[in-house]
Amino acid sequence: MFAALTGAGLSAAAGLNAYVPFLLVALVARFTDVITLPASFTWIESPWAIAAATVLLVAEVVLDKIPAIDSMNDLIGTAVRPTIGGVVFAATQSAGDIDSSTWMQQHPWVGAVGGIVIAGLVHTTKAAIRPAVNVSTAGIGAPVISGVEDVASVGLSLTAIFLPLLVIVALVVLVWAVWVLWRRMRRMRRRRRPGLGQPA
DSSP states (O other), X not given: OHHHHHHHHHHHHHXXXXXXXXXXXXXXXXXXXXXXXXXXXXXXXXXXXXXXHHHHHHHHHHXXXXXXXXXXXXXXXXXXXXXXXXXXXXXXXXXXXXOOOHHHHHOHHHHXXXXXXXXXXXXXXXXXXXXXXXXXXXXXXXXXXXXXXHHHHHHHHHHHHHOGGGHHHHHXXXXXXXXXXXXXXXXXXXXXXXXXXXXX
């Protein structure tokens, strides 16, 4: 159960920012005993993987805060974020010190599929909301919401690794926040339409 919660939380975080959960898993696995990755996933904690993830994270953090560029970044993320979500879910569900379930360890493909689906759903929602935010705020909201997404990705990743039981609460809060933001964007778009709701 803990492995599934950890994987789900990391995958959701990957849907917001692919490189945050990947890098945190890599660093925790390399420098602590909290996560011991199975042999097939030890490449994640290698120096080259950590270095590459760091560079890509910096690029993601910068590009995602520029209006219009952020949409292009999301287009690239359509392939990257679900893939990373699948990788981190499969890697952590196979880590023996997170969960003692041998079934989970022997079937990493289950986590890979689950991670792809979860990260894909979060990414699709993020990519759909961002253009509405940019239009309704004339681009001013892009760096703000991107920063919130980055913080949420870090918080969700840390929760998934160290307090997996709280992942359920974190995911509920994430869904609620998306719903509130979406309703607010719809209201703002309606106000900007001339004559909406007025008799002809």
